[in-house]
Amino acid sequence: MTVTESDAPAVELVGISKSFPGVLANDDVHFSVRRGEVHCLLGENGAGKSTLISILSGMQRPDSGSILVDGAPVRIRSPRDALSIGIGTVYQHSTLIPALTVLENLMLGESRRLLLDKGRARRRMGEIASMLGVEVDPDSRTGDLALGRQQQVEIASALWKGSRVLVLDEPTSMLTPQGVEELEKVLVHLKEQGTAIIFITHKLHEALAVSDRITVLRRGRTVGTISEEEIRSSDDSQIRARIVTLMFGDEAADLSDAAELQTSIEEVEALGARHVPPAAADDAEPVLELRSVTAPGDGLEPGVVDVSLTVRAGQVLGVAGIDGNGQRALAEVIAGQRRARSGTIELFGASVNRLGVSARQKLGLRYVTDDRLGEGIVRNLSVSLNLLLKRIGEPPFWRGGRIDGRRVGSTATALVGEYDIRTPTIATRAGTLSGGNIQKLLLARELSLDPKLVVFNKPTYGLDLRTTENVREIVRRLASAGAGAVLISTDLDELLELAGEIAVLSMGRIVGTVENGPDAAERIGALMIGDTGAPGAVA
Amino acid sequence: MAVATETPAAPPVAPEEAGEPARALPGWTRTLAVTTLRSLVPVVLALLAGAVLLLILGRSPVRFYSDVFRYGIQMNNWQNSAVLMAPLLLMAAALVVVFRANIWNLGYDAQYLLGAVFVVGYGPWMFAHWPTPVADVVLFLIAGTAGAIWTIVPALLRAYFGTNEIITTLMMSFIGIDVANILVKGPFQDPTVTIPQTKTIPYADMLPNIPGTRIHVGFLVAIGVVLVLHYLLTRTSFGLRLKVFGENPKAARHVGIDVRRLIVTSFLWSGFLIGLSAAVDILGLWSYVRANWNPSYGNTVIPFVFLARLNLLAVIPFVAFYAVLSTGGDLATQAVSLPTDFLLVIVALILLFMAVIEFLGRRRALGQSYLTKGLKDALRQPLFRRRKST
Numbered sequence: 001m002t003v004t005e006s007d008a009p010a011v012e013l014v015g016i017s018k019s020f021p022g023v024l025a026n027d028d029v030h031f032s033v034r035r036g037e038v039h040c041l042l043g044e045n046g047a048g049k050s051t052l053i054s055i056l057s058g059m060q061r062p063d064s065g066s067i068l069v070d071g072a073p074v075r076i077r078s079p080r081d082a083l084s085i086g087i088g089t090v091y092q093h094s095t096l097i098p099a100l101t102v103l104e105n106l107m108l109g110e111s112r113r114l115l116l117d118k119g120r121a122r123r124r125m126g127e128i129a130s131m132l133g134v135e136v137d138p139d140s141r142t143g144d145l146a147l148g149r150q151q152q153v154e155i156a157s158a159l160w161k162g163s164r165v166l167v168l169d170e171p172t173s174m175l176t177p178q179g180v181e182e183l184e185k186v187l188v189h190l191k192e193q194g195t196a197i198i199f200i201t202h203k204l205h206e207a208l209a210v211s212d213r214i215t216v217l218r219r220g221r222t223v224g225t226i227s228e229e230e231i232r233s234s235d236d237s238q239i240r241a242r243i244v245t246l247m248f249g250d251e252a253a254d255l256s257d258a259a260e261l262q263t264s265i266e267e268v269e270a271l272g273a274r275h276v277p278p279a280a281a282d283d284a285e286p287v288l289e290l291r292s293v294t295a296p297g298d299g300l301e302p303g304v305v306d307v308s309l310t311v312r313a314g315q316v317l318g319v320a321g322i323d324g325n326g327q328r329a330l331a332e333v334i335a336g337q338r339r340a341r342s343g344t345i346e347l348f349g350a351s352v353n354r355l356g357v358s359a360r361q362k363l364g365l366r367y368v369t370d371d372r373l374g375e376g377i378v379r380n381l382s383v384s385l386n387l388l389l390k391r392i393g394e395p396p397f398w399r400g401g402r403i404d405g406r407r408v409g410s411t412a413t414a415l416v417g418e419y420d421i422r423t424p425t426i427a428t429r430a431g432t433l434s435g436g437n438i439q440k441l442l443l444a445r446e447l448s449l450d451p452k453l454v455v456f457n458k459p460t461y462g463l464d465l466r467t468t469e470n471v472r473e474i475v476r477r478l479a480s481a482g483a484g485a486v487l488i489s490t491d492l493d494e495l496l497e498l499a500g501e502i503a504v505l506s507m508g509r510i511v512g513t514v515e516n517g518p519d520a521a522e523r524i525g526a527l528m529i530g531d532t533g534a535p536g537a538v539a
Numbered sequence: 540m541a542v543a544t545e546t547p548a549a550p551p552v553a554p555e556e557a558g559e560p561a562r563a564l565p566g567w568t569r570t571l572a573v574t575t576l577r578s579l580v581p582v583v584l585a586l587l588a589g590a591v592l593l594l595i596l597g598r599s600p601v602r603f604y605s606d607v608f609r610y611g612i613q614m615n616n617w618q619n620s621a622v623l624m625a626p627l628l629l630m631a632a633a634l635v636v637v638f639r640a641n642i643w644n645l646g647y648d649a650q651y652l653l654g655a656v657f658v659v660g661y662g663p664w665m666f667a668h669w670p671t672p673v674a675d676v677v678l679f680l681i682a683g684t685a686g687a688i689w690t691i692v693p694a695l696l697r698a699y700f701g702t703n704e705i706i707t708t709l710m711m712s713f714i715g716i717d718v719a720n721i722l723v724k725g726p727f728q729d730p731t732v733t734i735p736q737t738k739t740i741p742y743a744d745m746l747p748n749i750p751g752t753r754i755h756v757g758f759l760v761a762i763g764v765v766l767v768l769h770y771l772l773t774r775t776s777f778g779l780r781l782k783v784f785g786e787n788p789k790a791a792r793h794v795g796i797d798v799r800r801l802i803v804t805s806f807l808w809s810g811f812l813i814g815l816s817a818a819v820d821i822l823g824l825w826s827y828v829r830a831n832w833n834p835s836y837g838n839t840v841i842p843f844v845f846l847a848r849l850n851l852l853a854v855i856p857f858v859a860f861y862a863v864l865s866t867g868g869d870l871a872t873q874a875v876s877l878p879t880d881f882l883l884v885i886v887a888l889i890l891l892f893m894a895v896i897e898f899l900g901r902r903r904a905l906g907q908s909y910l911t912k913g914l915k916d917a918l919r920q921p922l923f924r925r926r927k928s929t
Contacts, residue, residue: 336795337792337793356797357792357794358794358795359795361795369793374787374789375789375790376793377790378782378783378787378790379787381783381786385779389790389794390794392779392794392796393776393780401776401777402774402775403774403776
């Protein structure tokens with residue numbers, strides 16, 4: 001890439017404002033990113049990051065303000081405009097079409113020519129792959145790839161037309177520690193080639209690890225920018241303190257949970273001084289026992305192979321692993337949504353192999369799914385019905401097959417209060433809630449009415465700090481109340497914070513189990529890498 | 540530091556901030572009004588467009604519509620419309636049961652004809668040997684069962700192999716229509732006539748009329764079934780399961796609904812109701828079946844089922860509207876010397892406008908302007924200026 005003589009930023013947003021009915025999403029936002037720079041945009045959910053990005057990528061038009069590219073004003077009216085200027089965006093949620101191959105997905109952004117030029121597309125893909133330092137099979141079906149792999153395809157797609165600016169919207173929320181490292185390498189590669197990168201996150205350590213500059217958004221406004229010199233000169237804890245103040249404001253100190261929030265941030269960041277959750281007493285009663293369970297996967301994603309594990313009352317068993325290594329199959333085979341091909345699954349000492357989802361649920365088994373929008377809720381049904389979705393037909397909510405509207409309403413109202421689900425009314429359609437509130441809804445549904453064993457699948461994926469901390473607290477309380485929990489997560493920090501024992505899943509097998517302790521992270525990392533062919537592989 | 544989490548931390552929930560108590564649906568009436576409007580506007584627009592078409596064809600729309608009104612409603616003609624409503628309502632009920640589950644049972648023609656053929660096939664013998672009410676009930680059940688049986692293959696294929704039921708029900712429909720014709724020309728053929736048709740059920744054994752009218756009691760049966768079914772679909776666990784499956788099949792699996800059973804059940808119900816619609820129609824109106832006869836009620840009723848947004852109570856007025864249009868239109872089209880197919884044009888126009896209104900309504904609901912950007916630009920800029928600019 002040729003570096004032009006002008007010193008103007010690759011992209012500059014000047015005085016951007018955008019309002020939606022009832023919300024001022026962006027209020028006079030100034031933001032710029034230079035060539036070869038990673039500029040991090042930090043802020044809580046609802047701070048206006050996504051709006052700003054959708055303006056930059058042509059999905060929305062600002063009410064006022066202007067966008068300068070290399071110092072010259074441009075009008076971005078559609079995603080096509082943005083792409084042709086060379087602004088590519090990778091969204092938090094996948095925009096790939098699962099049924100198409102990788103190459104076909106990439107070619108969707110091609111010009112409007114009639115004939116598809118596959119040869120050229122293949123070459124372009126090779127170029128970008130080497131630019132990113134990754135390898136993806138162009139002919140595999142996109143839906144069969146693991147999420148981390150899909151993200152690399154998304155990045156390639158964003159860079160397809162040009163690589164002036166790359167916008168990454170919470171790119172690490174679905175990656176493993178190794179995946180994050182890989183992404184960081186990709187970013188360094190891109191920086192060297194002069195691409196300007198906007199990196200959106202609400203994880204502080206990531207922001208500090210990758211960015212040259214950090215800008216904090218709060219309630220639609222830019223509340224502060226931390227320059228490169230500042231990041232270099234001051235030490236981490238100072239910057240952290242500064243960012244936390246910027247993100248949550250001075251008034252955050254007055255909020256009851258602010259102190260807790262701050263400690264939690266430090267706790268998550270500072271791996272050394274961690275509190276280690278207790279391992280379960282060996283004499284506690286086993287609530288769940290899997291013996292050599294094998295179940296098929298979906299498409300190319302592995303199922304589970306010969307998995308054995310035990311969860312005792314009061315224990316949180318963590319399951320670590322790179323995304324797409326059989327996590328969903330494991331969760332579903334326990335929940336009863338997927339049949340085991342062989343092996344036995346025992347709940348409270350009795351085999352449940354032949355029982356379906358609702359029969360297992362009646363025994364006290366709960367499953368908090370990771371596919372919250374896809375299978376967790378029914379968007380067009382009310383919040384109250386979604387809260388009782390797993391109890392359809394059961395007394396006291398249904399009597400003789402007939403719904404007891406008053407009972408449903410009062411229970412839903414109580415749950416909405418208890419779990420702090422922000423919804424206008426309980427009759428609101430569940431699909432209109434925000435991601436965090438949908439997760440709270442699912443937790444309320446699963447954890448109400450005496451759970452004895454709960455399977456959590458990526459329970460904090462994509463949630464903001466506050467909600468994440470709420471969810472983790474819920475897991476903790478659940479275990480201290482004597483229930484068992486299986487916590488499947490790709491967030492290693494989360495596992496180390498909550499689980500006493502951590503099993504590592506790789507290609508559908510449990511490749512090892514690690515007691516939580518000072519060197520747990522390294523040992524888990526080694527086990528994770530073990531099967532990917534790195535030196536020192538564990539058999 | 541780590542201290543905070545060692546002690547059982549305060550619950551993360553602030554009760555004061557908790558969700559507001561459930562209010563008694565503030566926008567309820569508004570929603571109803573908007574929905575009603577959105578359902579009625581396409582009908583009105585279709586009638587207006589129909590009027591324009593009539594003008595273009597050189598016919599008087601005023602005469603046509605007043606004829607529809609006269610022959611469809613006035614002078615006791617509403618009773619004919621009500622008779623037509625009976626099978627249409629049952630057909631609509633059958634379609635709502637599956638459509639709510641997002642299952643497309645498009646095999647209604649075969650399911651109807653098989654039901655009809657078995658009624659006329661066994662009816663004469665039964666009426667001759669059994670008391671009429673018993674024979675009626677048994678014939679209802681036979682017709683319903685015939686319709687239900689014809690859905691089993693698509694139902695099982697869909698439930699166990701995920702086979703697209705649109706294709707399988709249509710295929711089964713072609714087969715079923717031919718089977719019905721074979722039955723008419725074969726075992727059920729009336730030996731006393733040379734044209735291919737079944738025996739006729741004696742007039743005395745037909746369904747009795749509601750006292751004081753010429754409307755047979757099948758109309759009441761249909762209304763009753765619709766009301767009961769509406770209750771089942773909106774107030775019971777079965778209805779909710781059906782809806783959950785229809786809205787999000789993955790969620791249905793996740794929450795532990797027996798999806799296979801649900802698919803088969805709703806298919807069977809649908810087929811049964813279609814068979815019932817045939818029984819009511821044959822025993823109330825037709826009394827025999829000719830070969831190659833096919834009223835195809837399903838095709839005419841589908842637009843109205845969607846206009847009613849799969850709500851069975853709303854289905855009733857729409858079906859009534861169509862019954863009047865059809866009954867009055869038969870004569871009204873003749874009076875202006877047009878083929879009766881003109882009525883299908885009006886139905887098609889309703890569908891067209893429904894799609895447009897739905898599209899606009901959705902844009903509106905998303906907070907966008909009614910018109911798409913391209914259309915707006917096109918309207919804003921006169922043609923010649925557009926040419927110059929490009």
